[in-house]
Amino acid sequence: MSGFLFVVPPFVGHVNPVIGVADELRRRGHPVAWAGDERLLARLLPPDAAIHPCDPAPLPPRPESLRGFAAMRFLWEQVLVPLAVTMAPGVARAVGSAHPDVLVVDQQAFAGAFVAEREGLPWATAATTSAEFTDPLAGLPAVRGWLAEQVARVRSALGVPGVTDPRFSPHLVIGFTSGVLAGEVGEPVRLVGPVRGARSGLVHFPWDWLDPLCPLVFVSLGTVSTGSRFLRGCVEAMRARPWLQAVVVDRGGELRGDVPPPNVLVREEVPQLALLERASLVVCHAGHNTVCESLAQGVPLVVAPIRDDQPIVADQVVAAGAGVRLRFNRATAVHIGEAVDTVLREPSYWAGAERVRESFQRAGGARAAADHLESLLSA
Known part of the structure; x- marks a missing residue:
């Protein structure tokens, strides 16, 4: 059978969706390597x-204060470009060892795209966010030119001439969302909805703490972002609403030492997918994975985007009628509480979330993605 090589960056949120x-490809009998x-x-x-192994270089932490172009510049110059250069030798070795017929390359793992081009192999982009589909830089030619310079810099370092944007395969781009949420897209993008794969490892959670008669609010800033002020605002908003329960994910341990009210459980690690099945509302940073995993359960959201693709995803949530948006840096416990009340009490947000959920189901998920990837074999 024909084989596939998945090339992924060292980010949990970019590995889980694929x-x-x-x-699914393994179930169909295809050899799969990573x-x-x-x-x-x-x-x-x-x-x-x-x-x-690709042995990526240690990546510097991005200062939380960076926003806008400063955040984008740091991401490219300090993370994505060095990551491409350091990963490329390992990807080349993987190709030589696994002999794949197709590479499936994460949108931020540029090394996979460049090695595929150099070896003449077809490759597909796994787009773990839909923000790039909207062409957010359409009105910023100077920023577009700067990005082109960064791509040329990597191509030069790796000795791979060409003009193809490594973020978008000319053969196939798989987006883990739907048109109802992200809007309509053109060729060669295929929207398959979020994919829920089996994740290894068990996370202990006190399930008996949850009251099935009490609405559950799930609060998370994802696997990378932090924000003690915002998380504390969420805790205080829940303190004022004892008729609700909340699970607050504090991955950085920023609230360690705080004493939460009885209706709030603060954990550094949680079984997120299982909790989303029980949640009535999600408060988050508008990270693409958290948003789509929530809406896949028909759960509406309160979104407070921080940077990168999050403002675009937050706008998608609002446009779909599936939630409300807050300003991350200015949202207080009062603002958060009012937003929570609005979404829980207004049926239209539940209806919007349900429309998105149904569109995800129609998109086909892992089976549709595997179908599209198999089409590259015959091509």
Whole structure:
């Protein structure tokens, strides 16, 4: 059978969405291999996964204060470009060892795209956010030119001439969303909805703490972002609403030492997908994965975007009628509480979330993604 090589960056949120796609391809009998950070992949993938280490360079933490172009510049110059250069040798070794017929390349793992071009292999983009589909830089030619310079810089470093944008395969781009949420897209983009793959590792959670008669508010800023002021605002908003329960994810331990009210549980790690099945509302940073995983359960949102693609995803949530938006830096406990009350009490937000959920189901998920990837074999 024909083989696939998944090339992923060392970011949990970029690996999880494609695990289910890889599982579906394996179920169909296709050999599947992975190229990326060995320790991260070993934690997220099944024990028998074929992992080819790429040894990415240590990445500097991005200052939380950066916003707008400053945040984009740091992301490209300090993270994405060095990541492409350091991953490329490992991706090349993986290609030589696994002999894949198709590469499935995360949108931020540029090394996969460049190695595929150099080796003459077809490759598909796995777009773990829909923000790029909207062409957010259409009115910013100077920023577009700067991005082109960054791509040329990587091409030069790797000795791969060409003009193709490594974020978009000319063969196939798979988006883990739907047109109802992200808007309509053109060729070669295929929207398959969010994919829920089996994730290894068990996270202990005190399930008996949850009251089935009490609405559950789930609060998370994702796997990378932090914000103690906002999280404390959420805790205080829930303190004033004892008729609600809230699980607050504090991955950085910023609230460690605080004493939350009895109706709030603060945890540094949680079984997010299982909790979303019980949630009545999600408060988050508008990260693409959290938004789509919530809406896949028909759960409306309060979104407070911080930077990067999050403002675009937040606008999509509002346009779909599936939630309300707050300003992350200015939202107080009062603002958060009022937004929570609005979404929980207004049926239109539940209806909007349900419309998106139904569109995700129609999109086809892992099976549709695998169908599209198999089409590259015949092509």
